[in-house]
Amino acid sequence: MTTLAQNKKPKNDDSANSATVIETKALCRHFGQGDTLVKALTNANLTIERGEFTAIIGPSGSGKSTLLQLIGGLDSPTSGDVLLDNRHISQMTGSELSDFRRDHIGFIFQAYNLIPVLSAKENIEYIMLLQGISAHERAKRVTTIMHAVGLEGLEDRRPAELSGGQQQRVAVARAMVSEPSIILADEPTANLDSKTGIELLDMMKTLNEQQNMTFVFSTHDPKIMERAKRIIRLVDGCVVDDERRN
């Protein structure tokens, strides 16, 4: 069986060899102004290394999702900078950012966010189509990833015909299949029952260990915290703790 790691080719030598995947410098995100000013994130300085399995935790409104959105280029910082694979993503234009997200970032959302009119296989294949990967290579990768996430036999089912856990597996497969530098998962187990959540987390943990993929979670799920190699705690938009585990 070919693994994704075996298929993987470095996007550029510098980024592939560098240990640092993400670096945030004095990252701030404020909403509103004057009396309604909300400081969602304040002066966040973080470095995430390749192969980390990191959980960003904190209470609701602490800025977890905001941090993930800024790292993923879905939102622009009020001040500060985000470097992903040594590239300043906050300075990119709309199309550059789209291409960058396509090639470097995999997203897993709390609400799965699959395209309802595409089958499981097509949802996974879509991103590779954007990357211009050949049909043969796409088919090979889809087979490999569907096996890896335990979705064999469900290729032609549409999201509405899959359970929540199966949909989130498709979302994981979609995030991983493009071989991104980092996978950002925003509360990935929040909509899943406990058993399915554990299965999914174990699967991601295995992929992280076997293929050295970098995962960053935004969560307050204890199951993720148990498995994380690093826990970054946010309170009121500030990083208050950064714990690494062996």
Add this chain to the structure above:
Amino acid sequence: MLIIKLAFRNILRNRRRSLLTLLSMGGGFFLLCLTLSMSEGSYSNIINIFTQDHTGHVQIHHTNYLERPSLYKTIDKLDTILAKIENNPQVVGVTPRIYGPSLAYGKNKTFPAQVIGIDTEREAQTTRLKSKVKLGQYLTSNMTKDGYFEAMVGYSLANNLALTVGDELVLISQGIDGSIANDIFIVKAIVGDANSYEKMNVYLSLPAMQQFLAMGQGEQSQAHELAIILEHQQLAQSFAKSLQQQLLASELTVAPWQVVESSFYNSMQADKKGSYVSMGIIIFIVSIGVLNTILMGTLERTREFGVLKAIGTRPMSVFNLILLESFILAMFSCLLGLLLSLPVCYWLATSGIPMPEPIDMGGIIFDTMLGEISWYVVLLPSGVVIASTLLVSFIPAMRAAQISPLKALQAS
């Protein structure tokens, strides 16, 4: 391929709405097609009537003859030009004419008359003149046993002069050499009716007319006009342009019927523009429905556009996806419209709608409103439906392309 699949599936997602839009656009196509078919068919019929009645599809004259006719502005070397034109495969018939305003005298009265010299055989092959003989027999270039040439007289002129077949007609005019032209002719036939083009005309054979006006004959044959009938009236402008290029060195002007009958052509164009307004109203109403569908479709899918953009779809690709969906919808609407309109247009083109009161147009009874099936009748509505659909899709597509992925993902 996946993008096309995605577009198709998005259309089929809300089948009832898509079907209603399809019917609305298909209905719009049907109405446009029908309006155009009737308009083009009616005008085509009228054009055929007057071009085949007298004008022809293309005419050749000496330069400026159309603006200021003159006895002296002649087409020389007639046989050479006739041979050149007849060799063209698009030409169905060509006939030379000589015009000479004259005074006509019969019995006790004198009336002004337009005397036209025609090549009797060519004229019969080119126009309907022969079929419009009401009394007597069609003109020949023969002389009577008493040495007179034959003449065909228009219905009203014959009435005014109290002439009938076999009577003597005296014509007085001016010869091309400055002499007074006068001669006696024998009425061979009465042509047309009180409303037809020929009502005040006198027709002589070409040799008779040339002799009457002292014009060149035989190899030196002259005429004032050459009327040409082509395979189809739509060829007139391109044929005229091409022939004019060939005759550049001569002092001849080649004019399509649109120039010869410019007042009719201009009023026809104005009327067509008027019908474009009603077509515009049809399209406007249809477009509102399409806009509603596309807007609803894109608003409902805001979150999906956010996902597509978050995972790396470029804004332009989102824009293109929505336009592709609209294009597919428009194409199927055209297909539906075509299926509905083709049988009706075919029936209109072949049977037509009988008019409650037939109209006499220059002696030709116009009793049926005919439609037409042509590429123009089919392609214009297709183009209009597709273009208007893409146009109204532009704003929703722009909106979806420009929306921030984060805002779209947060949409409920």
